Every structure is written in structure tokens, then in C-alpha cells.
Amino acid sequence: NYFKICLSWNSVCPLVIKLKKFYSFSLRLEEALQSLLESLTCPPLTPTQHLEREQALAKQFAEILHFTLRFDELKMRIPAIQNDFSYYRRTISRNRINNMNLDIENEVNNEMANRMSLFYAEATPMLKTLSNATTNFVTENKTLPLENTTDCLSTMASVCKVMLETPEYSSRFSSEDTLLFCMRVMVGVIILYDHVHPNGAFNKSSKIDMKGCIKVLKDQPADNVEGLLNALKFTTKHLNDESTPKNIRTMLQ
Secondary structure, three states: OHHHHHHHHHHHHHHHHHHHHHHHHHHHHHHHHHHHHHHHHOOOOOHHHHHHHOHHHHHHHHHHHHHHHHHHHHHHOOOHHHHHHHHHHHHHHHOOOOOOOOOHHHHOOHHHHHHHHHHHHOOOHHHHHHHHHHHHHHHHOOOOOHHHHHHHHHHHHHHHHHHHHOHHHHOOOOOHHHHHHHHHHHHHHHHHHHHHOOOOOOOOOOOOOHHHHHHHHHOOOHHHHHHHHHHHHHOOOOOOOOOOOHHHHHHOO
16 A cells, blocks of 8 residues: 555656646746737737737737637646646645655745645636736736727638638648637637627627638537537636527527
């Protein structure tokens, strides 16, 4: 039994170090996202002018969203992450393995383990981090009109939708990865928009053509879009509002 415990512990420790790296990376993404939003929304340029003139920044913004959706898709498929982490927390709190590889506590102590636990308890932890970061950005920049942020997000969603639904553009995609990149970015900006706009992304007054965006996703192979459709279902804020048209809700059932 002791041997089994040691074996489990030695298997879990490298995984915990990896989980800590991703948690730390999420904090860096949060800062990077707010910095990019600042650059892409500041007056006097309109969000469209920013996106046209600062394409490298827009691409970085898109890369963050792509990574976020990809990470969360994988995380949702691996329930063992939370089981292994729970085992780690139980073990360090009991300190059951005397003087064996507990150097790891210098890397991931109890306080860090608690923060990481809250992070990984989320169904989509990276997306939750970015949604909070965007909401905080809007709250902290009271002098910046909200439309600057929401227009930036809705414009990116529209660009992605057009690229996906127009054969002239989509035929130029060099691989399926490019297609997935575009879909993940579109879903990412929709979710952020839904979190910061008072009426959300699904309302009739929304600047995002939600019906068109969902149709574009549903036209793809089911395996490629299941995670993205689930993200729209479960990580948006306003989908179940009374103001959401029934046909939109039906499309996502």
C-alpha cells in the first residue's frame, strides 16, 4: 500500500507542476488581453480603424482567444485533471508521505493550491479568466465609451463569420487548422461581447449576427464544433434571457 501511495504521488507531482504553469500563464493572458483591448479601443480611432491599422495587435488578440478555446476544449475532456489535483491537495494537507518529494510544496504550497483549485473547478477556466478580464477592463475604464469595446468585439466576430461563410475566402484556408482558428476566435469574441454588453450577444439589438454565426458553426463537421457550440451554450451570460429569440435558443439545443 505504501508503495502504491508513493507511485501515485510521484506520478501526480509532475502534473501539478504543469497545471501550475498553465494557471500562471492564465494570469499573464489576463494582463495581455487588457493591454491589447486598451490599444484596440482607445480614441480617437474607431474600432474598425484600429483593426485595419493595427492588424498585428488584432492577430495577437485572436491568438489568445484561439489558445483559450483550445485549452478549455481539452480540459473539458480530461476529468482526471481535477481528480489528480484533489489527490495532491489531500496529500499535502495530511502530509502523509514523510519527507518524500515534498520539495514540491516550495513550488505549489497550500495557498497556491487553493487558487489553482478554484481556477480548475471552472468548466472553462481560461475563458472565465478572459471574460473577467474584459469585464474588469470595461469597469475600470469608465471614461472609455462601452461601444468602443463592444464594437471591437462585434467587428471581429463579423470578420470571422464572413471569412467562414464566403467560399471565396474559406477556399483560401491552407488547412483545417485555419478554419478551426477562425471559428474559435469568432466564438471567443461572441462570449466576451455577451459578458460586457448589458443586453448581451443574443438580443435582437445585438451588433453580432448570432443566427449567422451559429449557422456557420453548424455547417461544419460535428466533431469540430461540438466544444464551440457547448461554449456558446454554457459560458455565455444572456442565452437564457427572455429577450433571446426562440429560434436562436432552438439552434443551440
